[in-house]
Amino acid sequence: xxxxxxxxxxxxxxxxxxxxxxxxxxxxxxxxxxxxxxxxxxxxxxxxxxxxxxxxxxxxxxxxxxxxxxxxxxxxxxxxx
Numbered sequence: 001x002x003x004x005x006x007x008x009x010x011x012x013x014x015x016x017x018x019x020x021x022x023x024x025x026x027x028x029x030x031x032x033x034x035x036x037x038x039x040x041x042x043x044x045x046x047x048x049x050x051x052x053x054x055x056x057x058x059x060x061x062x063x064x065x066x067x068x069x070x071x072x073x074x075x076x077x078x079x080x081x
Contacts, residue, residue: 008068009072009074011070011072012067012068012070012072013067014067015063015066015067015070016064016067016068018063018067019060019061019063019064019066019067020060020064021060022056022057022059022060022063023057023060023061023064025056025060026053026054026055026056026057026058026059026060027053027057029048029049029052029053029056030049030053030054030057032044032046032049
């Protein structure tokens with residue numbers, strides 16, 4: 001029985017899974033109370049929401065690209081034999 005050749009291997013899936021978790025954490029860091037008609041919420045300008053969370057999301061998206069493009073080491077060794 002022949003094996004199907006998949007686009008992503010176990011390593012790719014692990015890296016992209018970690019990247020998705022990092023992106024979710026970044027979006028959770030961005031969340032918080034919003035300014036309403038009743039009053040202004042100064043927390044919308046906190047360093048966590050303005051600086052830290054976007055950087056965390058950016059790291060997650062960069063790791064997603066790495067996870068997609070990461071080569072499978074076992075394929076190259078099988079082709080050489």
